[in-house]
Amino acid sequence: MIRTTLPILPTYPPTIQTDRLLLRSFSPTDVTQYHVLRQQPEVMVWTSAIHCDETISQTQEWMARHQTSPDLKTFSFSIEELSNPGQVIGSAGCSVVPGKQPEVGYMFRKEMWGRGYATEAVKAVLNAYWDLGRRGVEVESHLEKEGIVEEKEHCDQCKDAVDYTSYAAGFQVEKLSAVTVSANVGSRRVLEKLGFVMVKEFKDWKTGGRECIEYTLQRPRH
Numbered sequence: 001m002i003r004t005t006l007p008i009l010p011t012y013p014p015t016i017q018t019d020r021l022l023l024r025s026f027s028p029t030d031v032t033q034y035h036v037l038r039q040q041p042e043v044m045v046w047t048s049a050i051h052c053d054e055t056i057s058q059t060q061e062w063m064a065r066h067q068t069s070p071d072l073k074t075f076s077f078s079i080e081e082l083s084n085p086g087q088v089i090g091s092a093g094c095s096v097v098p099g100k101q102p103e104v105g106y107m108f109r110k111e112m113w114g115r116g117y118a119t120e121a122v123k124a125v126l127n128a129y130w131d132l133g134r135r136g137v138e139v140e141s142h143l144e145k146e147g148i149v150e151e152k153e154h155c156d157q158c159k160d161a162v163d164y165t166s167y168a169a170g171f172q173v174e175k176l177s178a179v180t181v182s183a184n185v186g187s188r189r190v191l192e193k194l195g196f197v198m199v200k201e202f203k204d205w206k207t208g209g210r211e212c213i214e215y216t217l218q219r220p221r222h
Contacts, residue, residue, distance in 0.1 A: 001099075001138045002138065002170065002171070002172045003136065003137070003138055003170055003171045003172070004136075004137060004138075004171065004172045004173070004174050004175075005134040005135065005136055005137065005174045005219075006096060006102065006134065006135060006137045006174065007075070007094075007096070007102075007129060007132035007133070007134060007135075008132055008133040008134065008135055009073045009074070009075055009096065009132065010075075010132075012025045013025050013075050013076065013077055013093070013128070014128060016077070016124050016125075016128055017082070018120050018121070018123075018124050019120065020081060020082055020083070020117070020120060021079055021080065021081060021082060021117060021120055021121055021124070022079070022080045022081075022082055022085070023077035023078070023079055023092070023121060023124055023125065024077060024078055024080070025076075025077065025078070026063055026066060026067055026076060026077075026078050026091075027078065028063075030063070030078050030088050031056060031059055031060055031063060032056075033087065033088040034059050034062070034063060034088060034091075035053060035056055035059040036109070037088070037090065037107065037108075037109050038052060038053040038058075038059050038062065039052045039053060040052070040109065040110050042110045043107055043108070043109065043110055046107075046180070046181050046184045046187065047107065048204075048206065048207055049062075050207060050208075066091065066093065066095075073095070073096040073097075073098075074093055074094070074095045074096070075093050075094045075095075075096075075125070075128075075129055075132075076091060076092070076093030076094070076095070077091060077092055077093050077121075077125060078091055079091060079092060079108075079117070079121050089108055089109050089112045089117070090106065090107055090108030090109060090112060090117070090118075090121070091106065091107055092104075092105070092106035092107075092118070092121045092122050092125050093105065093106075093125060094125065094129050094176065099138075101175060101176075101177045101216075102175075102176050102177065103176070103177045103178060103179065104122065104125070104126070104176055104177070104178045104217075105178070106118055106121065106122050106125075106190075113186065118186075118187075118190045119190050119193050119194065122190060122194060123194055126176075126194065126217070129176070130219060130220060134174070173218050173219055174218070174219040175216045175217065175218050175219065176216065176217045176219070177214060177215065177216050178191050178196055178214070178215045178216075178217070179204075179212055179213070179214050179215075180212065180213055180215070181210055181211070181212055181213075182201065182210075182211040182212060182213050183211070188213065191215045192215075194217070195217055196215035196216065196217045197215060197216060197217070198213055198214070198215050199214055199215065199216050200213070200214040201213050201214075202214065
């Protein structure tokens, strides 16, 4: 375990407007539009679920997991185009599981790919996330995970991504993780544009041993 900081998450995330997008809290009325999104195999193949939702109930369960509960704290947003209000095109946010390193995730309808929306939305989420108040905690380092992945190798940038001096001293500057399938070049490009650094390649046996990559982003100094 290491000592670090975590955000104090609000009950509901703020509404955020970027140049082209509106980011807002999840609404139960979003379920139909999310079901359309989660029935797109081109989208779902890159997720941990891999397969499309077969029923509305499955989509409702997924939505429930992206709302704050005793076991999972989230800072998640439904995303709309400002030019097409009311139409959910994707989601993005950060999740904080007690004792684990926080993780960012995002997904967009396939027809919205290639427009820079993911980069624009996740950048806005990160800015809002880092601006939240903080509290001191102990969390599990990604160096201590066991049983769910098989490490392949560490990239040359790993030494820059992890402050080993702080780690040895028992404190580490807060970091945010992101995991993507190695073959998902678009997602990797988004993370790298936003400053995430690749720290590990591994096989995720929870999804059949797929080759995945873990990235981290250090909390900026204000």
